[in-house]
Amino acid sequence: MVKQKTKKHSGKPVLVGALIFLAAAGGTFGYLLFAEKDNGQTYRMRVGKGQGISGVSRKLAEDDIIYNRTVMMAGAYVLGVQNKLHTGNYKLPQKVSAWQILKRLKEGRPDTVTIRIIEGMKFSQMRGVINQSPDLAHDTKNLSDAELLQKIDPAAPSSHPEGLFAPDSYEVDAESSDLALYKLAYKTQQRNLQAAWEERQSGLPYKNPYELLTMASIVEKETGHKDDRRHVAAVFVNRLNIGMRLQTDPSVIYGMGDAYKGNIRKSDLQRDTPYNTYTRAGLTPTPISLPGKASLEAAAHPSNANYLYFVSKMDGTGKSKFSHSLSEHNDAVRQYILKK
Numbered sequence: 001m002v003k004q005k006t007k008k009h010s011g012k013p014v015l016v017g018a019l020i021f022l023a024a025a026g027g028t029f030g031y032l033l034f035a036e037k038d039n040g041q042t043y044r045m046r047v048g049k050g051q052g053i054s055g056v057s058r059k060l061a062e063d064d065i066i067y068n069r070t071v072m073m074a075g076a077y078v079l080g081v082q083n084k085l086h087t088g089n090y091k092l093p094q095k096v097s098a099w100q101i102l103k104r105l106k107e108g109r110p111d112t113v114t115i116r117i118i119e120g121m122k123f124s125q126m127r128g129v130i131n132q133s134p135d136l137a138h139d140t141k142n143l144s145d146a147e148l149l150q151k152i153d154p155a156a157p158s159s160h161p162e163g164l165f166a167p168d169s170y171e172v173d174a175e176s177s178d179l180a181l182y183k184l185a186y187k188t189q190q191r192n193l194q195a196a197w198e199e200r201q202s203g204l205p206y207k208n209p210y211e212l213l214t215m216a217s218i219v220e221k222e223t224g225h226k227d228d229r230r231h232v233a234a235v236f237v238n239r240l241n242i243g244m245r246l247q248t249d250p251s252v253i254y255g256m257g258d259a260y261k262g263n264i265r266k267s268d269l270q271r272d273t274p275y276n277t278y279t280r281a282g283l284t285p286t287p288i289s290l291p292g293k294a295s296l297e298a299a300a301h302p303s304n305a306n307y308l309y310f311v312s313k314m315d316g317t318g319k320s321k322f323s324h325s326l327s328e329h330n331d332a333v334r335q336y337i338l339k340k
Contacts, residue, residue, distance in 0.1 A: 008127040032071040039065055045090040045101070047110070053082045060101070065092070071100040081106045088174030089113055089135060110174040115181060117167040119292035120220045122254070126165060126185075126290060136178045151179060152186050157210045163217045163287025165189050192293050200300035205240040216299040217287030221250035224318025228310075229295060231322050233302035235310055244308070246277040254288040311336055 043065055047056055053076040061069040076082045079102050088110020092101065113135040117126050123145065131141050140148050148159045156164060165182065166189035172181050174184045196216075196237060197209040206212045218236060223229045236246055253260050255275030260268075272279040275288065291299075307322040309329035313336050321336055323329035 001023075021076045029071055029074075032067040032098070032186065034097050034099050035067070036097045036100070037065070037067055038095050039092075040094065042094055043092045043305075044111075045092055046087045047087050047090065047105070049087045051087070051191060053085065053105075053127055055158055056085065056105070065096070066098045066101070068098075071264055073098055074117060075102050076105075079103070079106050086110055112171040113174050114171055116168055116169045117165070117185065117290065118296070119167040119246065121167060122289055123161045123163075123165065126167075130178050131180060133178075135174045136172070136181065137175055138310065139177045139179050140182065141178070148179075148182065150185040152183050157208075158286060160286040163189075163213050163290060167289060167290045167292050176192050187336045189290075192296055196293075196296040196300040201302075202301070204302075205237060211283055212296070212299050213291065214283045214287045217289045218246070218284070218293035220289050220291040220295040221296050223298075224312065224320070228318075228320050229298035230301060230303040231305055231307055232310065232320070233298040234305050235322070237302045238306060238308055240282070243281065245281050246283070248277050251275045251277045251284050251288050252285070 029206075043063070045056070045060065045065075053073055057066070057069045057072045057076070060066045060072070065241045066072050073082070073096055081102055084104050085106035090101075090104055091111045092104075113133070115130060115133060115136070117129060126144075130136065131138060140151070143151070145161050146159055149156050149159065149164075155260055158164070165185040165339070168188060170181055170184060172184075180295075192207050193213050197212055200206075202211065203211070206215065215233065215236060219229055219233050220231050236248070238244075238247055249264055249269075252275065253264060255273035256264075256268060269276070269278045274280070277284065305322065306324055309323040309326065309332075310320040311323075311329065311332050313319050313321055315336075321332040
């Protein structure tokens with residue numbers, strides 16, 4: 001009997017197959033990690049305090065910003081950024097890879113955040129906007145207005161903070177102290193006020209820059225159109241010059257505080273408060289709002305018109321009808337308010 005030789009199977013095919021599999025897996029892993037994904041628009045990535053790569057990658061996967069969450073987490077361990085991520089907002093470009101995101105996280109440089117303070121806001125409203133921002137460290141939240149102002153400038157022109165901060169859009173570092181933002185807004189307003197005071201026209205009835213600031217705050221609240229600012233300022237300057245009361249509703253509303261519910265009644269105009277310019281002569285004791293730069297400039301450069309009255313045209317433009325006399329003003333009221 002002739003014995004058949006047993007054919008020995010070589011391990012080479014298995015090894016080759018394993019290598020091919022590993023190469024394919026490695027290629028897929030590399031693609032999912034390094035390939036840029038086009039998301040159609042920029043994306044703001046939020047890293048919360050104490051958050052790690054698990055939570056961040058989960059959110060990115062849910063929003064379809066990355067190809068694969070598991071791959072991103074593996075890449076995070078390679079880079080050593082799986083824990084202790086820097087809190088803040090990161091603006092990602094339209095096309096971005098998981099690896100590029102991880103490198104941003106490793107650099108630990110969150111983008112700035114924008115805090116917008118609108119012209120005509122009260123200081124209390126400004127504090128509300130800042131206190132509600134999740135991107136700031138709220139170091140001043142429990143301070144009173146007086147305590148906050150003391151931290152900013154012990155030599156401030158008033159112990160009342162109204163008007164002393166410039167309304168604007170401020171870019172600040174994410175998670176920076178809110179005190180830094182207050183200081184920036186305060187310095188900006190003092191710079192704007194000083195410039196307006198130094199460049200003011202002659203003959204204005206202001207004793208100091210603070211009175212100009214107070215006038216600007218009234219102009220800010222009374223003006224619905226940028227072209228009217230200088231005329232509104234002229235009305236109030238002309239009234240001060242002849243000893244006429246300002247009779248401005250926004251100051252009465254400011255004096256009412258929380259009692260104001262959206263309507264001002266005749267009894268409100270007759271009820272005396274330090275801010276009732278119907279019952280008291282002269283400027284209000286403090287500003288009544290946060291005036292912008294344009295209103296400061298209008299208070300420093302009122303028009304030369306001899307207007308003493310104005311009334312809204314009620315036409316949606318925000319413009320007012322200005323009058324030289326009471327009879328002319330009454331005609332305007334009938335035309336624009338009473339529609340007669």
